Structure formats: structure tokens, C-alpha cells
Amino acid sequence: MTFTRYAIYFAPPQGADWSRFGASWLGWDMETGAEVPHPEIEGLDVAAITATPRKYGLHATMKPPMRLAEGYCQADLEAACTALAATQAPVALDGLQLARLGRFLALRPLGDESALNALAAACVRDLDAFRAPAPEAELARRRANGLSPAQEQNLSAWGYPYVLDQFRFHITLTGKMPKPELPSVEAALQAHLIPLLPAPFVIKDLALMGEDGVGRFHLIHRYALTG
Known part of the structure; x- marks a missing residue:
């Protein structure tokens, strides 16, 4: 499969109960690259609630989606991911909790981040x-949301506002919803x-992801953290 963009995610472990539920909740299993039925929950239109995050799968972004720079191919990025993972140790936190981030819901870590x-x-x-480099139209779209000086600096330097000091680990579960819902x-x-x-x-590995031609993300490979 040919991918248009690549990203580094935390991807929940394959086969875990919460991973299976999360994939069903969103309706997309990025591990298998297949749609999955939503759970039937009385009173909720799960498909509508999850329409925005569905294409990304159940994940937390570690390096935001990017187009490959000229002169590089997927194999080069894979080799770099292998090297990076060999320098990084697994990360353990106390757990996860449900949180409101503005008008969407996500899982946020408990403990020292x-x-x-x-x-x-x-x-x-x-x-x-x-x-x-991100296209100018993409940069303009980011700026239209209103950025702080630190976020603007990140956008210019790294192509995305919410990295480094502006990063907040989160696993998105919904799109933006009306507050009463x-x-x-x-x-x-x-x-x-x-x-x-x-x-x-516990985060034991990093996941290299690829975006297909219709905007859905697929797991390419997991890299165990062995540093």
C-alpha cells in the first residue's frame, strides 16, 4: 500500500479488551486496516459521535502526521524508528482517566508525565x-484556530503547534460535541x-502509521522500546 503521510503513534496493545472496545467504538481497526461494527448503546449515535476521529484509529499522537521529505522513502523512516526505539525505555504511568478536552472526550494519563x-x-x-515542510494552506488552517506565541513557534519549527512544551498526551474518543450531549x-x-x-x-512500543489515499491510518510496524 502507498501512503500519503506518516505518523508516530502510541497504539494500544493488540488483543487487549480496551483496544478491541476502542476500535469498535471508533469503527476503525488500524491494526487490521478494516472497519468494525460500532457497539450498540441505547440513546447514542456512536457513528456520529466518532466520525471525526475514526480515520485515525484509537491512538495518541507522538509525532504528528507528515509527508516525507524529498530524498527519503518509507524504508529510511522505518530504519530511523528502529534506531529511535533502541534509545528509549518503556514508560509507566498510574493509569488512564476519561477527560473533557474542550468539547471532546479523550483518555488522559494518571501520574507523572x-x-x-x-x-x-x-x-x-x-x-x-x-x-x-507543511503546505501554506495547512499552516493557515492551523493559525485560523488561534495560536499562542509558543504554539506559533512550534508550528514554524516543527510543522505542528501542539508539540514539546505544548504537548498533552491524549487518546481521542469523540469529535466535538454540544455541551449538553x-x-x-x-x-x-x-x-x-x-x-x-x-x-x-505502560507504553512498551511506538507505532509507525501510514495514511492511505482516503485518509485512514494503518499500522505499519511496532517498535519495542528497549533503551
């Missing part, structure tokens, strides 16, 4: 040679997903 933030920063910095969706996720979440929450 310093090692996690350092891992994400290494992904951004160490793989940046492979990133082609948030409590019912929170209640459903508290009932169906939260009991499945791991404690402690």
Missing part, C-alpha cells in the same frame, strides 16, 4: 529530518470502557 513527554519530544525531534457520552464510556483500562498504563 515527565518521561512520557520526553518520549514524545524525542519522536518529534529525532525524526524531523523526514518531515517535508457530553454527560450521556461520558456515562456510556464510564460504563463500557473505563472498567477495561489498564493500571498501571
Whole structure:
């Protein structure tokens, strides 16, 4: 398969109960590259709630999607991911919790995030040679949302505003929703997903992802953190 962009994700472990539920919740299994049926939850239109994050799969972004710079191919990026993972140790946190981020819902880590933030920063910095400059239209779209000076600096330097000091690890579960709808969706996720979440929450590998021609992301390879 030919990919238009690449990204580095945390991808939940294959086969875990929470990974399976999350893939079903979103309707896209990036591990198998296939659509999966949504869970039937009374009173919720799960397909509509998850339409925006569906194409990305259940994940947390470590290095945002990028087009490959001229002179590089996928095999070069794969080799760099292997080298990066060999320098990074697994990261352990206390667990995960459901959180509101503006008007969407996500999973956020519990515990000290310093090692996690350092891992994400290494992904951004160490793989940046492979990133082609973002098109001006994409930069303009980012700026239209309103950026702080630090976010503008990140956008100029790294092609994305929410990296390094502006990074917040999160696993997106919904698109933006009207505030009155948030409590019912929170209640459903508290009932169906939260009991499945791991404690402690351990990140053991990084996932190289590829975006296909219709915008859906697929798992290319996992790289065990062995540093």
C-alpha cells in the first residue's frame, strides 16, 4: 500500500479488551486496516459521535502526521524508528482517566508525565529530518484556530503547534460535541470502557502509521522500546 503521510503513534496493545472496545467504538481497526461494527448503546449515535476521529484509529499522537521529505522513502523512516526505539525505555504511568478536552472526550494519563513527554519530544525531534515542510494552506488552517506565541513557534519549527512544551498526551474518543450531549457520552464510556483500562498504563512500543489515499491510518510496524 502507498501512503500519503506518516505518523508516530502510541497504539494500544493488540488483543487487549480496551483496544478491541476502542476500535469498535471508533469503527476503525488500524491494526487490521478494516472497519468494525460500532457497539450498540441505547440513546447514542456512536457513528456520529466518532466520525471525526475514526480515520485515525484509537491512538495518541507522538509525532504528528507528515509527508516525507524529498530524498527519503518509507524504508529510511522505518530504519530511523528502529534506531529511535533502541534509545528509549518503556514508560509507566498510574493509569488512564476519561477527560473533557474542550468539547471532546479523550483518555488522559494518571501520574507523572515527565518521561512520557520526553518520549514524545524525542519522536518529534529525532525524526524531523523526514518531515517535508507543511503546505501554506495547512499552516493557515492551523493559525485560523488561534495560536499562542509558543504554539506559533512550534508550528514554524516543527510543522505542528501542539508539540514539546505544548504537548498533552491524549487518546481521542469523540469529535466535538454540544455541551449538553457530553454527560450521556461520558456515562456510556464510564460504563463500557473505563472498567477495561489498564493500571498501571505502560507504553512498551511506538507505532509507525501510514495514511492511505482516503485518509485512514494503518499500522505499519511496532517498535519495542528497549533503551
